[in-house]
Amino acid sequence: MIPGAHYDQRWWDDVHEGEELPRIDDEITYRRVVMNPATTWDYFPGHHDPEYARSQGQPTIYINTMHFMGFIDRVATTWAGPRSFIARRKMSMRRPIFAGDTMVGAGRVSRKYTDSGGATVRHLVELEVTVSNQRGELCAPATVILELPARGAG
Protein backbone atom coordinates (compact mmCIF):
# COMPACT_ATOMS: atom_id res chain seq x y z
CA MET A 1 0.00 0.00 0.00
CA ILE A 2 1.20 3.50 -0.85
CA PRO A 3 0.15 5.95 1.88
CA GLY A 4 -2.25 8.53 0.47
CA ALA A 5 -2.98 6.58 -2.71
CA HIS A 6 -6.61 5.93 -3.48
CA TYR A 7 -7.78 2.32 -3.07
CA ASP A 8 -11.49 2.59 -2.14
CA GLN A 9 -13.64 0.89 -4.74
CA ARG A 10 -17.30 1.30 -5.58
CA TRP A 11 -19.04 -1.83 -6.76
CA TRP A 12 -21.36 -1.69 -9.74
CA ASP A 13 -24.10 -3.27 -7.59
CA ASP A 14 -24.05 -0.30 -5.17
CA VAL A 15 -24.30 2.47 -7.78
CA HIS A 16 -27.64 4.12 -8.45
CA GLU A 17 -28.64 6.36 -11.34
CA GLY A 18 -28.80 10.02 -10.36
CA GLU A 19 -26.07 9.61 -7.74
CA GLU A 20 -23.82 12.69 -7.41
CA LEU A 21 -20.03 12.48 -7.61
CA PRO A 22 -18.02 14.42 -5.02
CA ARG A 23 -17.01 17.88 -6.22
CA ILE A 24 -13.30 18.53 -6.69
CA ASP A 25 -11.84 22.05 -6.64
CA ASP A 26 -8.34 22.46 -8.06
CA GLU A 27 -6.45 25.75 -8.17
CA ILE A 28 -4.51 26.08 -11.41
CA THR A 29 -1.37 28.15 -10.95
CA TYR A 30 1.06 29.16 -13.71
CA ARG A 31 3.33 26.40 -12.46
CA ARG A 32 0.58 23.80 -12.97
CA VAL A 33 -0.04 24.98 -16.55
CA VAL A 34 3.66 24.85 -17.38
CA MET A 35 3.66 21.28 -16.01
CA ASN A 36 1.41 20.49 -19.04
CA PRO A 37 4.23 20.61 -21.61
CA ALA A 38 6.64 19.05 -19.10
CA THR A 39 4.47 15.99 -18.49
CA THR A 40 2.61 15.52 -21.80
CA TRP A 41 5.30 16.67 -24.27
CA ASP A 42 2.75 19.00 -25.86
CA TYR A 43 4.78 22.14 -26.64
CA PHE A 44 1.95 24.16 -28.16
CA PRO A 45 2.83 27.72 -27.01
CA GLY A 46 -0.70 28.46 -25.71
CA HIS A 47 0.32 26.39 -22.66
CA HIS A 48 3.59 28.15 -21.79
CA ASP A 49 3.83 31.51 -23.58
CA PRO A 50 1.37 34.23 -22.38
CA GLU A 51 2.30 36.48 -25.30
CA TYR A 52 1.32 33.78 -27.77
CA ALA A 53 -1.93 33.11 -25.88
CA ARG A 54 -2.78 36.84 -26.17
CA SER A 55 -2.13 36.76 -29.92
CA GLN A 56 -4.79 34.02 -30.06
CA GLY A 57 -7.33 36.27 -28.35
CA GLN A 58 -6.89 34.64 -24.90
CA PRO A 59 -5.92 36.60 -21.76
CA THR A 60 -3.07 34.24 -20.79
CA ILE A 61 -1.86 30.63 -20.96
CA TYR A 62 -4.41 27.87 -20.44
CA ILE A 63 -4.39 24.14 -19.68
CA ASN A 64 -4.07 21.66 -22.53
CA THR A 65 -6.49 19.00 -23.75
CA MET A 66 -4.67 16.23 -21.89
CA HIS A 67 -4.96 18.09 -18.57
CA PHE A 68 -8.74 18.47 -19.11
CA MET A 69 -9.01 14.75 -19.90
CA GLY A 70 -6.84 13.80 -16.92
CA PHE A 71 -8.92 15.94 -14.56
CA ILE A 72 -12.21 14.48 -15.87
CA ASP A 73 -10.84 10.96 -15.33
CA ARG A 74 -9.68 11.98 -11.85
CA VAL A 75 -13.22 13.15 -10.98
CA ALA A 76 -14.67 9.88 -12.33
CA THR A 77 -12.24 7.43 -10.72
CA THR A 78 -11.86 9.26 -7.40
CA TRP A 79 -15.54 8.47 -6.98
CA ALA A 80 -15.44 5.01 -8.59
CA GLY A 81 -12.07 3.69 -7.39
CA PRO A 82 -8.86 2.33 -8.93
CA ARG A 83 -10.37 -0.93 -10.19
CA SER A 84 -12.52 1.01 -12.66
CA PHE A 85 -11.66 0.78 -16.34
CA ILE A 86 -12.18 4.00 -18.30
CA ALA A 87 -13.83 2.58 -21.43
CA ARG A 88 -14.79 5.83 -23.13
CA ARG A 89 -14.64 9.57 -22.55
CA LYS A 90 -16.21 12.21 -24.81
CA MET A 91 -15.61 15.83 -23.96
CA SER A 92 -16.01 19.21 -25.52
CA MET A 93 -14.00 22.26 -24.56
CA ARG A 94 -16.16 25.35 -24.63
CA ARG A 95 -14.04 27.71 -22.58
CA PRO A 96 -10.39 27.45 -21.50
CA ILE A 97 -9.16 27.13 -17.91
CA PHE A 98 -6.54 29.87 -17.57
CA ALA A 99 -3.59 30.09 -15.21
CA GLY A 100 -5.04 31.65 -12.06
CA ASP A 101 -8.43 29.94 -12.42
CA THR A 102 -9.85 27.26 -10.14
CA MET A 103 -11.06 24.19 -11.97
CA VAL A 104 -14.22 22.70 -10.46
CA GLY A 105 -15.14 19.11 -11.27
CA ALA A 106 -18.56 17.61 -10.60
CA GLY A 107 -20.71 14.84 -11.98
CA ARG A 108 -23.60 12.44 -11.67
CA VAL A 109 -24.46 8.92 -12.74
CA SER A 110 -26.67 9.13 -15.81
CA ARG A 111 -26.98 5.42 -16.55
CA LYS A 112 -26.20 2.01 -15.06
CA TYR A 113 -26.31 -0.95 -17.43
CA THR A 114 -24.69 -4.15 -18.63
CA ASP A 115 -23.30 -5.02 -22.03
CA SER A 116 -23.46 -8.70 -23.03
CA GLY A 117 -22.22 -8.14 -26.57
CA GLY A 118 -18.68 -9.45 -25.94
CA ALA A 119 -17.19 -12.62 -24.49
CA THR A 120 -18.08 -11.54 -20.94
CA VAL A 121 -20.82 -9.38 -19.43
CA ARG A 122 -19.50 -5.88 -18.76
CA HIS A 123 -20.89 -3.89 -15.84
CA LEU A 124 -20.97 -0.27 -16.93
CA VAL A 125 -21.91 3.15 -15.62
CA GLU A 126 -22.23 6.31 -17.65
CA LEU A 127 -21.31 9.56 -15.93
CA GLU A 128 -22.02 13.15 -16.91
CA VAL A 129 -18.99 15.09 -15.70
CA THR A 130 -18.59 18.86 -15.85
CA VAL A 131 -15.53 21.04 -15.51
CA SER A 132 -16.36 24.64 -14.62
CA ASN A 133 -14.31 27.61 -13.48
CA GLN A 134 -14.53 29.60 -10.22
CA ARG A 135 -17.21 31.85 -11.76
CA GLY A 136 -19.45 28.85 -12.39
CA GLU A 137 -18.98 29.02 -16.17
CA LEU A 138 -19.11 25.62 -17.87
CA CYS A 139 -15.74 24.94 -19.51
CA ALA A 140 -15.78 21.27 -20.46
CA PRO A 141 -18.78 18.94 -20.27
CA ALA A 142 -17.95 15.25 -20.68
CA THR A 143 -19.55 11.82 -20.80
CA VAL A 144 -17.48 9.03 -19.25
CA ILE A 145 -18.22 5.30 -19.42
CA LEU A 146 -16.60 3.20 -16.70
CA GLU A 147 -16.53 -0.54 -16.33
CA LEU A 148 -16.79 -1.45 -12.64
CA PRO A 149 -16.26 -4.69 -10.76
CA ALA A 150 -19.50 -6.45 -9.80
CA ARG A 151 -20.09 -8.83 -6.89
CA GLY A 152 -20.36 -12.45 -7.89
CA ALA A 153 -19.32 -11.60 -11.45
CA GLY A 154 -15.89 -13.18 -11.03
Place this chain on the structure above:
Amino acid sequence: MSVRLAEGSYEDARAMIGTRAEVEFADHAVTWALIKYFCAMVQDSNASYWDPDFAEAQWGGIVSPPAMLLTWVMAPDWQPQSPEPKTLLLARIPLPDPTVISVETDTELFRPIRAGDWLNVEETLVDVSARKSTELGEGHFVTTEAVFRAGDGTPVARYRHVLFRYTPRKPAGQ
Protein backbone atom coordinates in the same frame (compact mmCIF):
# COMPACT_ATOMS: atom_id res chain seq x y z
CA MET B 1 6.61 32.57 -31.22
CA SER B 2 4.53 30.94 -33.89
CA VAL B 3 3.23 27.48 -34.59
CA ARG B 4 4.30 25.34 -37.51
CA LEU B 5 1.12 24.65 -39.49
CA ALA B 6 0.80 23.73 -43.16
CA GLU B 7 -0.53 26.62 -45.25
CA GLY B 8 -3.02 26.35 -48.08
CA SER B 9 -6.60 26.91 -49.09
CA TYR B 10 -9.83 25.33 -47.91
CA GLU B 11 -9.94 23.45 -51.25
CA ASP B 12 -6.45 22.02 -50.56
CA ALA B 13 -7.68 20.85 -47.16
CA ARG B 14 -10.94 19.35 -48.56
CA ALA B 15 -8.89 17.41 -51.10
CA MET B 16 -7.05 15.74 -48.21
CA ILE B 17 -10.19 14.34 -46.55
CA GLY B 18 -9.81 10.60 -46.20
CA THR B 19 -6.02 10.84 -46.19
CA ARG B 20 -4.47 8.27 -43.93
CA ALA B 21 -1.08 9.27 -42.56
CA GLU B 22 1.74 6.78 -42.37
CA VAL B 23 1.83 4.82 -39.13
CA GLU B 24 3.97 6.63 -36.57
CA PHE B 25 5.85 4.38 -34.19
CA ALA B 26 6.71 5.56 -30.70
CA ASP B 27 10.37 6.36 -30.03
CA HIS B 28 10.11 4.97 -26.51
CA ALA B 29 8.01 2.66 -24.37
CA VAL B 30 5.27 3.84 -22.01
CA THR B 31 7.22 4.78 -18.88
CA TRP B 32 6.23 4.91 -15.23
CA ALA B 33 8.42 7.97 -14.56
CA LEU B 34 6.41 10.17 -16.91
CA ILE B 35 3.13 8.63 -15.65
CA LYS B 36 4.05 9.83 -12.14
CA TYR B 37 4.87 13.32 -13.36
CA PHE B 38 1.57 13.50 -15.25
CA CYS B 39 -0.38 12.27 -12.21
CA ALA B 40 1.43 14.84 -10.08
CA MET B 41 0.28 17.53 -12.52
CA VAL B 42 -3.34 16.31 -12.39
CA GLN B 43 -3.03 15.40 -8.67
CA ASP B 44 -4.59 12.00 -9.26
CA SER B 45 -3.92 9.50 -6.43
CA ASN B 46 -5.44 6.45 -8.22
CA ALA B 47 -3.43 3.43 -6.97
CA SER B 48 -3.29 2.01 -10.53
CA TYR B 49 -0.77 4.74 -11.37
CA TRP B 50 1.26 4.72 -8.12
CA ASP B 51 1.31 1.23 -6.56
CA PRO B 52 3.10 -1.42 -8.67
CA ASP B 53 1.83 -4.33 -6.53
CA PHE B 54 -1.78 -3.20 -6.74
CA ALA B 55 -1.47 -2.41 -10.45
CA GLU B 56 0.19 -5.76 -11.21
CA ALA B 57 -2.60 -7.69 -9.46
CA GLN B 58 -5.39 -5.60 -11.00
CA TRP B 59 -4.15 -4.76 -14.48
CA GLY B 60 -0.96 -6.73 -15.09
CA GLY B 61 1.28 -3.71 -14.52
CA ILE B 62 1.39 0.02 -13.87
CA VAL B 63 -1.28 1.67 -16.01
CA SER B 64 -0.99 4.83 -18.08
CA PRO B 65 -3.73 7.38 -17.54
CA PRO B 66 -5.81 7.22 -20.76
CA ALA B 67 -5.35 11.00 -21.07
CA MET B 68 -1.65 10.38 -21.88
CA LEU B 69 -2.43 8.46 -25.07
CA LEU B 70 -0.98 11.10 -27.43
CA THR B 71 2.09 11.57 -25.27
CA TRP B 72 3.27 8.04 -25.97
CA VAL B 73 3.68 8.74 -29.69
CA MET B 74 5.28 12.18 -29.35
CA ALA B 75 8.88 12.41 -30.51
CA PRO B 76 11.63 14.63 -29.11
CA ASP B 77 11.80 18.00 -30.92
CA TRP B 78 15.38 17.26 -31.91
CA GLN B 79 17.17 14.00 -32.55
CA PRO B 80 20.50 13.40 -34.30
CA GLN B 81 18.75 11.64 -37.17
CA SER B 82 15.79 14.06 -37.36
CA PRO B 83 16.61 17.60 -36.26
CA GLU B 84 13.12 18.90 -37.19
CA PRO B 85 10.20 18.25 -34.82
CA LYS B 86 7.65 15.69 -36.01
CA THR B 87 4.08 16.96 -36.24
CA LEU B 88 0.72 15.26 -35.94
CA LEU B 89 -1.52 15.03 -39.00
CA LEU B 90 -3.75 17.78 -37.61
CA ALA B 91 -0.85 20.24 -38.00
CA ARG B 92 -0.24 19.15 -41.59
CA ILE B 93 -3.64 20.16 -43.01
CA PRO B 94 -3.16 23.07 -45.43
CA LEU B 95 -5.40 26.00 -44.39
CA PRO B 96 -4.95 29.76 -44.40
CA ASP B 97 -5.40 30.37 -40.64
CA PRO B 98 -2.44 30.84 -38.29
CA THR B 99 -3.49 29.17 -35.04
CA VAL B 100 -5.51 26.35 -33.49
CA ILE B 101 -7.46 25.43 -30.38
CA SER B 102 -8.83 22.00 -29.50
CA VAL B 103 -12.60 21.81 -29.14
CA GLU B 104 -13.62 18.17 -28.83
CA THR B 105 -12.19 14.72 -28.13
CA ASP B 106 -13.66 11.24 -27.99
CA THR B 107 -11.50 8.43 -26.65
CA GLU B 108 -12.41 4.76 -26.61
CA LEU B 109 -10.11 2.33 -24.81
CA PHE B 110 -10.05 -1.38 -25.67
CA ARG B 111 -7.58 -2.48 -23.02
CA PRO B 112 -5.41 -0.84 -20.34
CA ILE B 113 -2.20 0.78 -21.59
CA ARG B 114 0.65 -0.37 -19.39
CA ALA B 115 4.20 0.75 -18.68
CA GLY B 116 6.38 -1.14 -21.14
CA ASP B 117 3.92 -0.98 -24.05
CA TRP B 118 5.23 0.38 -27.34
CA LEU B 119 2.41 2.15 -29.15
CA ASN B 120 1.95 3.24 -32.72
CA VAL B 121 -0.69 5.48 -34.24
CA GLU B 122 -2.46 5.71 -37.57
CA GLU B 123 -4.27 9.02 -38.18
CA THR B 124 -6.95 9.80 -40.76
CA LEU B 125 -8.32 13.19 -41.76
CA VAL B 126 -12.09 12.77 -41.40
CA ASP B 127 -13.50 16.22 -42.10
CA VAL B 128 -12.76 19.90 -42.70
CA SER B 129 -15.79 22.15 -42.17
CA ALA B 130 -16.79 25.14 -44.24
CA ARG B 131 -15.62 28.47 -42.86
CA LYS B 132 -17.37 29.33 -39.59
CA SER B 133 -17.40 32.26 -37.24
CA THR B 134 -17.05 31.84 -33.45
CA GLU B 135 -16.32 34.07 -30.46
CA LEU B 136 -12.58 33.58 -31.11
CA GLY B 137 -12.53 34.29 -34.82
CA GLU B 138 -13.14 32.76 -38.21
CA GLY B 139 -11.87 29.41 -39.38
CA HIS B 140 -12.44 25.73 -40.04
CA PHE B 141 -13.15 22.77 -37.79
CA VAL B 142 -10.74 19.94 -38.56
CA THR B 143 -11.62 16.39 -37.46
CA THR B 144 -9.06 13.61 -37.29
CA GLU B 145 -9.38 10.07 -36.09
CA ALA B 146 -6.53 7.95 -34.81
CA VAL B 147 -6.20 4.25 -34.07
CA PHE B 148 -3.56 3.39 -31.49
CA ARG B 149 -2.11 -0.08 -31.58
CA ALA B 150 0.27 -2.04 -29.38
CA GLY B 151 3.52 -3.49 -30.71
CA ASP B 152 1.78 -6.74 -31.72
CA GLY B 153 -0.73 -4.82 -33.83
CA THR B 154 -3.69 -5.12 -31.44
CA PRO B 155 -5.81 -1.94 -31.37
CA VAL B 156 -5.72 -0.45 -27.85
CA ALA B 157 -7.60 2.80 -28.42
CA ARG B 158 -9.51 4.93 -30.88
CA TYR B 159 -9.22 8.71 -30.59
CA ARG B 160 -11.25 11.37 -32.41
CA HIS B 161 -10.12 14.97 -32.18
CA VAL B 162 -11.78 18.16 -33.43
CA LEU B 163 -9.82 21.37 -33.49
CA PHE B 164 -10.60 24.88 -34.65
CA ARG B 165 -8.05 26.30 -37.06
CA TYR B 166 -8.72 30.05 -36.95
CA THR B 167 -7.70 33.64 -37.45
CA PRO B 168 -8.19 35.51 -34.16
CA ARG B 169 -10.85 38.21 -34.22
CA LYS B 170 -8.48 40.48 -32.33
CA PRO B 171 -5.76 39.88 -29.79
CA ALA B 172 -7.02 40.37 -26.21
CA GLY B 173 -6.79 43.90 -24.85
CA GLN B 174 -6.80 45.64 -28.25
